[in-house]
Amino acid sequence: MMSDLSCSVLVIGAGIAGWTAALRAIEHGVDVLVVDKSPGEFGGGNTLMTSGSLRAAGKNLKSAPQALYREVMKEGVAYPELARAWADHCPASVDRLRGWGVELADGPAGGLLLEPRTSISLSPVYKRDVGANILRKLKASFTKRGGRYAGNTEALRLLIREGCVSGVVAQSNRKSLDIQSKATVLTTGGFSANKVMVVKYIGRHAHECKLRGSPNDTGDGLRMAMEIGAKAVNLSYFYGHLLSLKALSDDRFWPYPRLDSLVNEGILVDRLGNRFVDEGRGDVAVANELAKSDDVKGACLIFDEEAWQGARSDAPFPYPKTPSANPWLMENDGCLYKRKTAKELARAIDVDGANLLRTLDSFNKASERRSFEGVLVPRKGKTRPLRSPLYGLKVVPGITFTMGGVLINGKAEVLSQEEQPIKGLYAAGDAIGGLMGGYHGGYTGGLCQAIVTGIIAGENTASFATGSVRAG
Ligand SMILES: Cc1cc2nc3c(=O)[nH]c(=O)nc-3n(C[C@H](O)[C@H](O)[C@H](O)COP(=O)(O)OP(=O)(O)OC[C@H]3O[C@@H](n4cnc5c(N)ncnc54)[C@H](O)[C@@H]3O)c2cc1C
Numbered sequence: 001m002m003s004d005l006s007c008s009v010l011v012i013g014a015g016i017a018g019w020t021a022a023l024r025a026i027e028h029g030v031d032v033l034v035v036d037k038s039p040g041e042f043g044g045g046n047t048l049m050t051s052g053s054l055r056a057a058g059k060n061l062k063s064a065p066q067a068l069y070r071e072v073m074k075e076g077v078a079y080p081e082l083a084r085a086w087a088d089h090c091p092a093s094v095d096r097l098r099g100w101g102v103e104l105a106d107g108p109a110g111g112l113l114l115e116p117r118t119s120i121s122l123s124p125v126y127k128r129d130v131g132a133n134i135l136r137k138l139k140a141s142f143t144k145r146g147g148r149y150a151g152n153t154e155a156l157r158l159l160i161r162e163g164c165v166s167g168v169v170a171q172s173n174r175k176s177l178d179i180q181s182k183a184t185v186l187t188t189g190g191f192s193a194n195k196v197m198v199v200k201y202i203g204r205h206a207h208e209c210k211l212r213g214s215p216n217d218t219g220d221g222l223r224m225a226m227e228i229g230a231k232a233v234n235l236s237y238f239y240g241h242l243l244s245l246k247a248l249s250d251d252r253f254w255p256y257p258r259l260d261s262l263v264n265e266g267i268l269v270d271r272l273g274n275r276f277v278d279e280g281r282g283d284v285a286v287a288n289e290l291a292k293s294d295d296v297k298g299a300c301l302i303f304d305e306e307a308w309q310g311a312r313s314d315a316p317f318p319y320p321k322t323p324s325a326n327p328w329l330m331e332n333d334g335c336l337y338k339r340k341t342a343k344e345l346a347r348a349i350d351v352d353g354a355n356l357l358r359t360l361d362s363f364n365k366a367s368e369r370r371s372f373e374g375v376l377v378p379r380k381g382k383t384r385p386l387r388s389p390l391y392g393l394k395v396v397p398g399i400t401f402t403m404g405g406v407l408i409n410g411k412a413e414v415l416s417q418e419e420q421p422i423k424g425l426y427a428a429g430d431a432i433g434g435l436m437g438g439y440h441g442g443y444t445g446g447l448c449q450a451i452v453t454g455i456i457a458g459e460n461t462a463s464f465a466t467g468s469v470r471a472g
Helices: 016-027 065-073 080-099 129-144 195-201 220-227 260-265 283-292 305-310 325-331 342-349 353-369 446-466
Strands: 005-012 032-035 104-106 112-114 148-150 153-161 164-172 175-186 238-244 267-269 299-304 336-339 390-402 405-407 413-415 421-427
Touching (some): 005 164, 016 175, 080 446, 220 421, 238 283, 260 305, 305 325, 421 446
Parallel strands (some): 005 032, 005 175, 032 148, 164 421, 175 421
Antiparallel strands (some): 267 299, 299 390, 336 390
């Protein structure tokens, strides 16, 4: 078959998963082509927006693989073979990144920081220092080894020959082209920017969530893989945070400030003034539950002066500085209401006053007796009574990236509905499912998932393309 371009390994999507896959493959001596639909120098995905905090399920990547495996399996939604391969590859991936020129430093609480000397600027979006510096280094390392890159090239559908994925049909500058490959890696990111998919897989009204990530992550890899019979898992979960409903307009991308500490200390009520979610499950789980509700834009976070003052500083140095809720919300028209009594606050935020009083009374009494037994909506973790004056803030979930995607095995091979490898097709990064998600949020670390599954995909595509290892 005639083709416009050909290569041994084709990598679709030039985020951190794409580059780690490409680098690991090219290190094995195969010819690699990376394509990205964005015209930008460094693709256009979530990696460009990252803060660069690198953790493996909350732990250091060099932790014992067994401990990492156990942590990921806790939520009950991860696939054991994938989780095992991921855990086994975590420690060495740190050294590989360093070898490719990416700077890493120790961060607080055992975490690592990528490109720690770069910073995030605060407007109008933010300067793309951290992600751009990571990608610049990975791309330079790849190009030095003779790899090829084509921007402005959008993969549209997978090609199949003799039962094996053999490349893609793509378009570049409105021209259609066939790219032939022996092995193809989908590193197209998740589907957070695809409103139709978000509604289909996350919640009936989830299109009302704010987008906290790249507009280019439109689920293309997931769609292409599903069209040829791939299995997709954990699609209903996303990584994200509650954001202010009002601060800045919807069309102006602003992923901050995160409201984690206010969620931990306060309560979330619906338009009737009732609690409806266990806030102690954490900000990610709460954002997921609200996104699945029928009233995505109707929730209000209630907290007190102690919580508000505590929200003055965000993550300490050396984490990249991002805006804290206090005073950012005040300065950016966050529609934050402070009132002396619950009744006055209920009027300001337009919720049922009697219900709000009852909710606060029940929460405060349960906090005092340190037991939520008998309270309709349970609450995990330590709580304390909320004292006047009270604050109310309308919130909405912000979707950073989707946690579900195509199911891969421990070799990063995409699996069919029958969980058999689809020959010649691999996936990594936010495009995959099978590691993250669950009742408590189940966050394994977006960067860690992307880097490690990228490395696994790169190693196995190279073997497959050179015929030294058969898929399966
Ligand atoms: C604001 C923000 C902060 C974050 N901070 C952190 C953090 O501190 N720590 C952490 O662990 N994670 C963080 N993350 C998450 C992390 O950045 C992502 O999980 C990770 O970068 C995903 O990498 P990826 O390569 O899988 O996808 P992406 O970086 O999204 O790359 C996907 C690429 O595929 C391209 N593409 C899509 N469709 C096609 C197509 N059809 N054809 C060709 N190309 C296509 C896109 O243009 C894009 O360049 C953050 C994310 C955001 C948005």
